[in-house]
Amino acid sequence: MKSANKKAPYFFISPAIILLLVFSILPIFIALFISFTDLSLAGLADWSRVNFIGIDNYKNILADPIFIKAAGNTIYYVVIGVPLVVIISLGLAILINVGDGRFFSFMRLVFYSPSITNIVAVSVVWTFLYNPNIAIGLFNQILDLVGIAPVSWLLDPAVAKLSLIILALWRGTGINMLIFLAALQGIPPEYYEAAELDGASKWNQLRYITVPMLKFSIFFVSVTTIIGWLQFFEEPFVMTEGGPLNSTTSISLFLYRNGFQLNEFGYAAAGSLILFVVIIIITLFQLRGQLKNNENEM
Amino acid sequence: MNSYKKAQKRNKVIVGVILIIGGIIAVTPFIWMMLSSFKTNAEIVSMESGLLPKEWTFQNFIDLFEKMNFGVYLKNTLIITAFSFGGMFLNAMAGYGFAKYRFKGRNSLFIMILATMMIPGQVTMIPVYLILNNLGLTNTLAGIVLPGLVGAYGIFLFRQFMSTISDELLEAARLDGASEFYIFTRIIIPLSKPILAVQGILTFIAGWNSFMWPLIIANDEKYYTLSVGLQLLQGQYGNNYALQMAGATFMVVPIIIIFLTFQKYILQGFNVSGLK
Numbered sequence: 001m002k003s004a005n006k007k008a009p010y011f012f013i014s015p016a017i018i019l020l021l022v023f024s025i026l027p028i029f030i031a032l033f034i035s036f037t038d039l040s041l042a043g044l045a046d047w048s049r050v051n052f053i054g055i056d057n058y059k060n061i062l063a064d065p066i067f068i069k070a071a072g073n074t075i076y077y078v079v080i081g082v083p084l085v086v087i088i089s090l091g092l093a094i095l096i097n098v099g100d101g102r103f104f105s106f107m108r109l110v111f112y113s114p115s116i117t118n119i120v121a122v123s124v125v126w127t128f129l130y131n132p133n134i135a136i137g138l139f140n141q142i143l144d145l146v147g148i149a150p151v152s153w154l155l156d157p158a159v160a161k162l163s164l165i166i167l168a169l170w171r172g173t174g175i176n177m178l179i180f181l182a183a184l185q186g187i188p189p190e191y192y193e194a195a196e197l198d199g200a201s202k203w204n205q206l207r208y209i210t211v212p213m214l215k216f217s218i219f220f221v222s223v224t225t226i227i228g229w230l231q232f233f234e235e236p237f238v239m240t241e242g243g244p245l246n247s248t249t250s251i252s253l254f255l256y257r258n259g260f261q262l263n264e265f266g267y268a269a270a271g272s273l274i275l276f277v278v279i280i281i282i283t284l285f286q287l288r289g290q291l292k293n294n295e296n297e298m
Numbered sequence: 299m300n301s302y303k304k305a306q307k308r309n310k311v312i313v314g315v316i317l318i319i320g321g322i323i324a325v326t327p328f329i330w331m332m333l334s335s336f337k338t339n340a341e342i343v344s345m346e347s348g349l350l351p352k353e354w355t356f357q358n359f360i361d362l363f364e365k366m367n368f369g370v371y372l373k374n375t376l377i378i379t380a381f382s383f384g385g386m387f388l389n390a391m392a393g394y395g396f397a398k399y400r401f402k403g404r405n406s407l408f409i410m411i412l413a414t415m416m417i418p419g420q421v422t423m424i425p426v427y428l429i430l431n432n433l434g435l436t437n438t439l440a441g442i443v444l445p446g447l448v449g450a451y452g453i454f455l456f457r458q459f460m461s462t463i464s465d466e467l468l469e470a471a472r473l474d475g476a477s478e479f480y481i482f483t484r485i486i487i488p489l490s491k492p493i494l495a496v497q498g499i500l501t502f503i504a505g506w507n508s509f510m511w512p513l514i515i516a517n518d519e520k521y522y523t524l525s526v527g528l529q530l531l532q533g534q535y536g537n538n539y540a541l542q543m544a545g546a547t548f549m550v551v552p553i554i555i556i557f558l559t560f561q562k563y564i565l566q567g568f569n570v571s572g573l574k
Contacts, residue, residue, distance in 0.1 A: 008478040009404070012395030015388045016448040017407060023445045024414040027425030034425070044431065092320065098313045109561055110321040113328075116557050118507040120525040121546035124532050125331045128539050135345045136539065138330055170324065178565065231418055234509065238529055252420050259424045260514055272420040279418055 035270035041263035057270035067271065069246050070254040073161060077250065078229045081165050085225050086218060089173040093180035094210065108181065115174035123238035126167045130154050130239075154240055157247035164235045164248055172228070176221045183217040184210070219290050226286075227279055251275050328550065335359070335547040339540040358544035365541070366534075368548065370520060371527035378443055378512070378523060379505030385447035386501045390494070392448070393456025394486055398468065408457075415450045419510065427514055441515040442523075446508070452497055459493040460486060495563040503553060524549050 035057055037043070043050035061067050092111055096104050114122070130153035131137030140150040153163040187210065195205050211218070233252035236242055242249035242257070251271070259268035334342055335358055337351040362368040396408050426445050427436070435441035463486065471481050487494070509525035516522055522530065528545045535541050557564065 009395045009399035009401040012391045013407065016392035016453060019448045020411060020414055022429065023426055024417055024422060027422040028417060030425035030428060031421050095313050095317055099310055103314065107317045107321055110324055113554060113557065114324060116503050116553055118525055118549045118553065120509055120528050121549040124528060124542050124546050125327050128542060129327060129330065136343055231420060255420050265424050269424050276418055276421045
């Protein structure tokens, strides 16, 4: 390595470092700064109209009924959505791992394909599928065939959140399924052969071999899925605009609305930092749990 | 043993049936979208619409370009995607710098890069908008492209892959008088084909699907991407489901074709990232 030019590494890394500094690191400090100001569209044109208002933004946002509603909705998305994503994607991975022929690798593609498609296109398609009019919406047509009354998928505040979760599940399981599949293929087949000889049932093999061996992937998928659901945005944005009655507004949608539709930059920045702190706390908490778990096994 | 094998076979059949049912559920939205895009809107809203279009029509796709500006959106999307490949090249350069050189600040800089993965988009959204606004880049293609040009995950994957390339090869090239940049473009890049394939496909998909920054930065319809245009279409032609499905099909089908063509590389990517 000694013959390498001393400046060379900096030449290679500096474009990426500069871009990351400007568009990822610096923004955190700007967000922190403006969260203590009343910066809005007027202030953007004339900086002398921007005032320091201390922690008023934080106080106001925590008392804002729509923010509290959005936080409640987001918690609902996480609590219902995350376990479903983990269970369904793990279940699919286990089923696909049963065989290794053409059929099984084809099914892998089928379940993965929703993950790569455009979220706006998919939201438009699902809005159409969810159309309550029985002549138009496919889902209500299918329900009608089996004699169930039509459902107001996106129009009923109690159902709308679940409708969005169903779409997100359809779209989100594929990628996690692949992660589980890679992990399943890493389990030595001898474990199952030995268990089979000892007469262990399939259920016990799953419970005592598969799940413990997949601990790290389950942890990884849970953390990334929780972070993803905390930032849930496009589906409510395109499909319901947060309605009806803000029943589907997520924190991200709330922030977008305040930032770019109402141009309350300072207020939205304060909200985004609250979200950031929550994400960091949850991640650290889970990381600690994971480390503790490993210690107990030693 | 015979009965064991029979039970195995039976299990496989049951699993196969479950997977087929699940698979049908997974692809139904796509099939319905494509079939609806060839129907007339009058047929969709009528009570008698069946699975297949009664009369196949291409009019919806023609309308995308005549009633809406899908030609412009397509051009913008392709330009943005092309720029993202420039970003991928910068990621590869950075990955190489971290993989193959020892230098002051290497570890702390790399940790800083990884830490940026933790920052949620909602936090950077407003400040980045303000930065671009100060630089006069709002409502320009450059403003849409710059914020997402490089990414920590890409840099990380390139570094992982490039650390496996042997040092002797690089030393030999240096003894022959090759410049550092020559080594990178003529030796490292050709050797990195597998990771470039994975990253290239993911870059294409991300560029094609880009929504958030075009939505925030583009005030003018002439900078809209396909995603933003489709969202606009849904607002303007809320009751024209046939046109909406044509727009969605126009966005989704190219990605599915690319995915099916290159799926081998995408699935390999999961092993490159070492997530086992």
